[in-house]
Amino acid sequence: MATERFDAIIVGAGPAGSAAAYTMAKAGLKVVMIERGEFAGAKNIFGGVLYRKQLEDVIPEFWQEAPVERRVVEQRMWLLGKDSVVTMGHRNEAFKEPTNAWTGLRVKFDQWFASKAEQAGSLNIYETVATELIREGDRVVGVRTDREDGDLYANVVVVADGVNSLLGQQLGIHREWNPDQVSLAVKEVIALPKEKILDRFNLEGDEGVTTEFIGQLGGMMGLGFLYTNQETVSFGVGVMVNDLKRTKIRPYELIENVKQHPVLRKLLQGGESKEYAAHLIPEGGLHAVPPLSGNGWVVCGDAAQLVNFVHREGTNLAMTSGLYAAEAIIEAHARGDFGKQALSGYDRRVRESFIHKDLKKYQGLHGLLKEIDSNLFDKLPEALNSAAFQMLMIDGVSKAEKQKMAIKALREAAGGTANLIKLGLKGWRAMNG
Amino acid sequence: MHIVVCVKQVPDSREIRIDPNTNTLVRQGVPAIVNYYDLHGLEEALRFKDEQGAEVTVISMGPPSADKALKQCVSMGADRAILISDRAFAGADTLATSYVVSKTVEKVAQEFGPVDVVFCGKQTLDGDTGQVGPGVACRLDYEQLTYVEKVVEINDQAKTITVHRHLEDGVEVVKTKMPVLITALSELNKPRRASLPGVINASRYKPIVWTTNDFADLDRAKIGLKGSPTIVSKTWVPEPRKIDTKMIASGEAAAIASELVAALWSTELPTRLGW
Numbered sequence: 067m068a069t070e071r072f073d074a075i076i077v078g079a080g081p082a083g084s085a086a087a088y089t090m091a092k093a094g095l096k097v098v099m100i101e102r103g104e105f106a107g108a109k110n111i112f113g114g115v116l117y118r119k120q121l122e123d124v125i126p127e128f129w130q131e132a133p134v135e136r137r138v139v140e141q142r143m144w145l146l147g148k149d150s151v152v153t154m155g156h157r158n159e160a161f162k163e164p165t166n167a168w169t170g171l172r173v174k175f176d177q178w179f180a181s182k183a184e185q186a187g188s189l190n191i192y193e194t195v196a197t198e199l200i201r202e203g204d205r206v207v208g209v210r211t212d213r214e215d216g217d218l219y220a221n222v223v224v225v226a227d228g229v230n231s232l233l234g235q236q237l238g239i240h241r242e243w244n245p246d247q248v249s250l251a252v253k254e255v256i257a258l259p260k261e262k263i264l265d266r267f268n269l270e271g272d273e274g275v276t277t278e279f280i281g282q283l284g285g286m287m288g289l290g291f292l293y294t295n296q297e298t299v300s301f302g303v304g305v306m307v308n309d310l311k312r313t314k315i316r317p318y319e320l321i322e323n324v325k326q327h328p329v330l331r332k333l334l335q336g337g338e339s340k341e342y343a344a345h346l347i348p349e350g351g352l353h354a355v356p357p358l359s360g361n362g363w364v365v366c367g368d369a370a371q372l373v374n375f376v377h378r379e380g381t382n383l384a385m386t387s388g389l390y391a392a393e394a395i396i397e398a399h400a401r402g403d404f405g406k407q408a409l410s411g412y413d414r415r416v417r418e419s420f421i422h423k424d425l426k427k428y429q430g431l432h433g434l435l436k437e438i439d440s441n442l443f444d445k446l447p448e449a450l451n452s453a454a455f456q457m458l459m460i461d462g463v464s465k466a467e468k469q470k471m472a473i474k475a476l477r478e479a480a481g482g483t484a485n486l487i488k489l490g491l492k493g494w495r496a497m498n499g
Numbered sequence: 500m501h502i503v504v505c506v507k508q509v510p511d512s513r514e515i516r517i518d519p520n521t522n523t524l525v526r527q528g529v530p531a532i533v534n535y536y537d538l539h540g541l542e543e544a545l546r547f548k549d550e551q552g553a554e555v556t557v558i559s560m561g562p563p564s565a566d567k568a569l570k571q572c573v574s575m576g577a578d579r580a581i582l583i584s585d586r587a588f589a590g591a592d593t594l595a596t597s598y599v600v601s602k603t604v605e606k607v608a609q610e611f612g613p614v615d616v617v618f619c620g621k622q623t624l625d626g627d628t629g630q631v632g633p634g635v636a637c638r639l640d641y642e643q644l645t646y647v648e649k650v651v652e653i654n655d656q657a658k659t660i661t662v663h664r665h666l667e668d669g670v671e672v673v674k675t676k677m678p679v680l681i682t683a684l685s686e687l688n689k690p691r692r693a694s695l696p697g698v699i700n701a702s703r704y705k706p707i708v709w710t711t712n713d714f715a716d717l718d719r720a721k722i723g724l725k726g727s728p729t730i731v732s733k734t735w736v737p738e739p740r741k742i743d744t745k746m747i748a749s750g751e752a753a754a755i756a757s758e759l760v761a762a763l764w765s766t767e768l769p770t771r772l773g774w
């Protein structure tokens with residue numbers, strides 16, 4: 067068979083790949099998308115919250131047809147003590163119209179998104195692994211796959227193969243992960259009757275709530291999450307890989323332990339665990355973002371480290387980067403030039419967008435988190451909990467005395483006043499560029 | 500040489516669950532695959548095609564979603580795929596299914612040339628009866644070779660075929676004349692993984708769809724639920740067999756091991772094994 071040429075090959079049918087494939091196919095480019103899973107989303111997981119804005123930029127009014135779960139009307143942040151919790155949160159009817167975000171499940175969502183690309187004209191190929199980039203001189207000209215006669219050629223290769231980007235490694239833009247640049251998330255989908263979900267989370271109709279929590283993660287730096295879906299909840303924890311190594315706690319033990327926390331246990335009670343999965347999240351931040359394009363290639367989404375872990379945003383950055391890459395390729399296609407210079411429109415778009423600005427805002431955070439002791443992720447919430455407890459317990463001790471005790475507890479948790487102040491200052495700076 | 504391969508899309512039995520209330524298979528959310536044995540039939544047909552040249556037509560009766568199974572067959576190298584799909588076919592038992600499949604094979608022969616060999620799987624993963632293949636052979640008045648584990652020779656000139664049939668007490672070597680219907684065992688071969696051009700070809704391929712209206716002489720009393728005399732009187736989930744177990748938990752590994760050995764020796768097992 068004569069080898070067929072494509073305008074673009076997209077590797078990976080995640081949010082980044084599908085956004086790129088959809089956009090290019092719609093513009094009339096001849097594209098093929100290669101995915102190793104049996105179907106898009108087969109093995110993909112995320113928390114997950116899907117944001118409206120960036121997907122709307124790709125597919126207007128997608129919510130009319132996309133398989134989303136619940137409209138997020140409330141976001142909660144919990145600081146867990148041993149048997150206690152300090153809660154914060156924000157609920158607002160205004161999050162509904164227009165909807166700000168939905169909860170979702172990748173198995174359904176990715177499948178739908180990839181099918182949109184297919185309907186637009188993309189040739190989607192599954193159960194096929196891209197094993198290698200094919201090069202001629204300093205240009206990428208195609209992709210080798212693990213199937214017989216598996217070489218494919220195109221003007222541009224869109225590398226959207228996710229956090230463990232094999233192709234990124236071959237481009238030399240993706241090093242092996244350091245354990246302190248990546249966290250491991252484990253997640254369970256737990257089935258609960260719809261009425262129970264509505265009752266327990268104070269919801270109506272398709273309203274949903276997200277809860278994130280810190281504390282009680284075995285002295286590890288990390289975050290837990292609990293999101294309501296239609297008839298399931300997504301529950302999981304993500305912790306830095308170096309902490310897992312240090313504490314020797316196994317991820318599934320961690321998730322089982324956290325489930326026993328009295329507050330969480332009551333929310334999950336009677337639920338049936340339907341699936342369990344683990345996945346890495348890149349947390350390298352802006353410093354880890356590589357050049358985004360070169361001769362005959364672009365890299366998008368997690369493969370390019372485009373994740374805002376402070377706000378658990380990833381799919382939206384992935385989609386936007388896929389969209390921008392596609393737009394740059396469409397321009398390059400019109401000019402018939404696919405060199406580094408011609409594709410740099412993609413880098414520029416990203417640089418001028420919220421992606422770069424948000425990552426820049428938190429660029430100091432990664433350094434800070436590296437410095438501080440992971441145990442603080444347990445100690446500080448615990449201290450806050452006991453402070454709250456003291457203030458609210460009416461036992462004849464004066465309020466002034468109680469305040470003193472609370473401050474002392476916090477100071478001790480942070481390892482002294484100087485440390486507490488330093489932490490506060492550094493934290494502020496890290497969160498603000 | 501024209502080979503027809505019958506395939507069925509079935510729920511992946513590795514992921515099957517039984518609904519405790521209705522005692523039926525939970526099909527929702529279970530991935531659909533090509534019936535495992537059918538793929539061995541297809542592989543055998545494709546090997547013959549590769550070696551001596553043949554036209555391979557794949558047919559499947561099922562819902563519209565079964566076109567995925569047919570596309571998989573095309574990706575592996577089948578030349579054409581036909582989906583027989585109509586609400587009127589639904590609810591068919593093995594009798595009605597073999598009727599529709601035999602009618603389809605006849606129609607395939609009319610439209611695309613005489614058929615020499617029909618492959619079916621030994622049985623399906625979801626039905627397990629193994630009746631459809633022989634039923635089709637009877638209706639078409641073809642020779643039938645069931646439980647075939649090896650195809651020794653297909654002689655296109657003499658129109659004969661020689662195979663090994665796997666029997667309970669041995670292997671039967673049979674030579675017969677074509678047209679013939681073969682039901683395939685998994686020992687027959689190892690189904691191939693589709694090549695990339697194969698997959699690309701299949702993802703652009705649209706299977707031919709035949710509904711009841713496409714058949715000239717279909718007896719409507721013989722199809723679907725109406726044509727299915729089988730009555731399922733009862734289904735139940737067998738109790739898991741109870742096994743006596745004892746936990747030896749305490750002590751050092753060595754102590755646990757010697758307690759285990761002593762326990763094993765105290766059973767009748769060593770005498771039975773002649774130790």
Ligand SMILES: Cc1cc2nc3c(=O)[nH]c(=O)nc-3n(C[C@H](O)[C@H](O)[C@H](O)COP(=O)(O)OP(=O)(O)OC[C@H]3O[C@@H](n4cnc5c(N)ncnc54)[C@H](O)[C@@H]3O)c2cc1C
Binds near residue numbers: 194369
């Ligand atoms: C536990 C967890 C919670 C998260 N929560 C959220 C959240 O709530 N909201 C949010 O927006 N983001 C969240 N994220 C981040 C988000 O999931 C990612 O940022 C996003 O999925 C990145 O999209 P992508 O398309 O770049 O990569 P991926 O989604 O990883 O897709 C890559 C695709 O490429 C395929 N692939 C990989 N290698 C190959 C190969 N060699 N050949 C062929 N195919 C290949 C994979 O199978 C996969 O389908 C979370 C992540 C995790 C792990």
